Amino acid sequence: MKILTSLFAFLTVLFYCNSSSAHALWIESAPHGTVNQSHDVKVYYGEYVTNERDQIEKWYSDVKDFTLLLYVPGKAPVKVQLTNKGDHFSGSFQPTEQGTYFLSIVKAPKDLGGQTKYEFSSLMPVVIGKSSKLDYSALKIHYRLSCSIQQMQKKALAYRLR
Secondary structure (H helix, E strand, C coil), rough: CCHHHHHHHHHHHHHHHHHCCCCCEEEEEEEEECCCCEEEEEEEECCCCCCCEECCCHHHHHHHHCEEECCCCCCCCEEEEECCCCCCEEEECCCCCCEEEEEEECCCCCECCCECCCCCECCCCCEEEECCCCCHHHHHHHHHHHHHHHHHHHHHHHHHHC
């Protein structure tokens, strides 16, 4: 009986894993680039694992209204201008110095998925020039600043509620 129960549980999990799917928002770009040369970027929405890419007009809720940010070492993030290409958005940036650049999207759609609030996020490092490792310093500064602002907002709200 234990063998039969274990087999049933295994088959149930196996079936569930093969039948489940989840849409994703992802960034495609070359992982390496050259200083002063245009670097192309594409953003897709669909089933990443099976390489299914949805047409932009079929994207969930307002996901198509995302912002793609470029984090440059030692500088403030810059918005990358994108063009609708039917099944993806396309854009480019021109790196002016060596280092690790990061392309980032964080989008919380306005609509709930049933009773679930979704958030789509994607992060892609691009190494410009000669480097053997990723340098996350471009993100650390902005992450710390973001966390500090959120903490100050929480403290201000708590103070007002007293």
